Amino acid sequence: MSAAMGATGPSPKLAFEGITLDYPGLRVLDGIDLSLADGEFLAIVGPSGCGKSTLLRLASGLLDPTGGRVLLDGKPVSGPPPGVGFMFQRDTLMPWADVRRNVEVGLVLGGTPTRERPARLAELLALVGLTDFAGHRPAQLSGGMRQRVALARLLAYAPDIYLLDEPFGALDAQTKITMGRELLRIWSQRRRSVVFVTHDIEEAVTLADRVVVMAPRPGRVRSIHRVDLPRPRDPRSLRADARFREICAAIWNHIVEEEPAHD
Template identity: 50%
Template sequence: MTSKISFRDVTRTFPVNNGAFTALDGVSLDIGEREFVTVVGPSGCGKSTLLALAAGLDEPTSGEVTVDGERVTGPGPERGMIFQQYALFPWLTVRRNVEFGLRLTGLPAAERRARATHAIELVGLADFADALPKTLSGGMKQRCAIARAYAVDPEVLLMDEPFGALDALTRVQLQDQLLRTWSAQRRTVLFVTHDVEEAVYLARRVVVMAARPGRVQEVVDIDLPYPRTEQMRLSPQFAALRNRVWNAVYHQPPAAARP
């Protein structure tokens, strides 16, 4: 498998009053081309830090992050970032929110509109293209944010708990919508979540992080076919994988007991 994103012995420390806090400690990880990988772990394990380093919003204290073999030194159009908060412009319609990033690239208006329309249709918002964010539900706002990221045609999607603030039913619906869109587009996805079931349902591989200091505890292969279905969530195979990831996340030894 060709690596799209690579972390090589990455450490990230932050200054604190009594010295330094190590958010990540010697993390090495490869994300394959067009692979869907989720990252899960206890609070403080460095999940969001890992994503920020891949996005170029932060830089490692030591080690290296690369995309397509090139060192990440800052944000780039080949990487789209989606946050938990929608960050939509309230005075712009869905279509204009989705077009916003394209305006910065200097694309002609006709091409901007065509790409925005395609992205809006991908996430199932065609009937709301001219609506303002205040008229949308939380799930629809997040779909708009995803469409905006898709419109600029990134090769990599970096998603930081994008469904974390949504109710359970909307969350499940958006998981299925995301997988349908991913199946159609096949971008590389690195998806951070605190929800074990979500991590297993979406991914080809689940990266389990250990906390304080953050590092890779285990990588679990999810040997379930796509498309994923509601029936699959109820299968013994899914339950076994969910339990394995759950135990890896929540039954970790205390930090002081680790070598």
């Protein structure tokens, strides 16, 4: 499946074409050209403030670019399109509803028939380890648990394309690896397209087909790294893999690289 390997063929799932985004007195993104193949897992890394979240908001149609265009399935994005699943950096759970209800909303929006919902709901709660917390409201949960609820809701919705903004940022190292493994398992079964923003390089290399490194002020693409590690990947054993370490080191060098000195 060449598309899954990150080849950007004639009709990418998602494309940023010459994207510029300005706020008054501030150029946030400058000339972003980037595309995501159907079924590809793309990770985006870069320092805080380089425009990663802004890029995802553009892809989700919540924000319009100042210049250039964003294409989803070849069509310009305007307003949140159906089939796009977004997970924000800060969770957007319904505070008055319990965990069960928050996840169920994803099933309803995703069109799961009513009689299939209870079984699917139980499966998703077990998947994210929240079976015992089904009756709790978000305020009664830790940040990591709320992220897992948001992930379960997104999986319930089963979008065509996942736009994930540091989805595991509030998780401890152990849970992060478990969730990463689950995400890979689900992704490999259904081959949806994923854009995964993170500032964790090892996480990016573990998960993605390609890793995009962004540079700040203004935000732009500094380099793109293909991750030629075989799948399925086991996050734990990868850590000792020489090729894994080599790719991480290359990405790290691009992130810390100084701007060339002016003459």
